[in-house]
Amino acid sequence: MTPQSASTTAVLVCQGRAVADGRLGVGRFADPVAVRLLDPAEREVVERVRAGRTPGAHWGMAEEMVLHTAATMVPRTVAIDDAVREHRSGQVVVLGAGLDARAWRMPELETATVFEVDHPASQADKQRRVAGLEPVAGRVVPVAVDLANDPLATALTAAGLDxxxxxxxxxxxxxPYLTRDAVASTLVQLAVLSAPGSRLVVQYQQRSVVATTLRAAMRLALRVARRPDPLAREPWHTLLTPDELGLVLRPCGFSISSDHSLLELAEGMDLPGRRDGSLGNGRVAVAERA
Ligand SMILES: C[S@@+](CC[C@H](N)C(=O)[O-])C[C@H]1O[C@@H](n2cnc3c(N)ncnc32)[C@H](O)[C@@H]1O
Structure with a gap:
């Protein structure tokens, strides 16, 4: 991330959800808003992948990457949506919101205020993309915060979080995109703002040779094909095991009630990439504040 440029990984995961909508995890996963958040050139790739054209002149690593992303988005989105639905509260904070469309697609948020926190550059980009789209959430409050440098607690309190x-x-x-220090400082501030009964739903990555190799191979292929690389400016800094996550959450007063790999969460869903092991390193944990 740089101060001037919005997140390109936020676009990639949004493209993944747009590809998956109505195609993958049908009956469990839906994100009809994702495609509406994409610019025309970003949509073209999505349309090619959705059309399922066989690899050829117009099919390359960009399409492979979006298809692979679609498969990982389905279990992670379903698990997080379920955890949000189960825990009805009047305020929801989406940290590093990117092109998250929950406030525009989840009727369960009808009476909630959704605070969307993101890096200032990504926040400005999101505001441009959602202009004219009516949220289903009671209220959406954008909050521009660089989690690596800015005080999250002050910004959220000023924005009206109770x-x-x-x-x-x-x-x-x-x-993964934050340093360990930024992860720790975000958690400490989040804990200060969390009344008893609060819930934290966190999606994180474990170290994985398969994922690291796949990521490097995709990036190399994009470079060779002279296609834009959405991962170029957003390296991974923090990969955690479930034990390590527990160790950082416990002192902040959160206890983990569930923690599953995307592979476990994808059980029963027919997804591409299930067999290559690449779903194994992403995880979704739910933690409660007593
Ligand atoms: C892969 S995207 C995920 C977006 C969204 N949560 C989703 O799953 O669709 C990573 C997000 O983290 C945000 N991010 C990365 N570094 C950040 C920082 N230092 N402060 C605030 N947000 C940051 C980016 O702006 C981007 O929106």
């Missing part, structure tokens, strides 16, 4: 009421926190696909 620290005496339980909050549902969604932290999806962001931990």
């Amino acid at each position: 620290e005496s009421a339980p909050t549902t926190w969604v932290w999806e696909g962001v931990v």
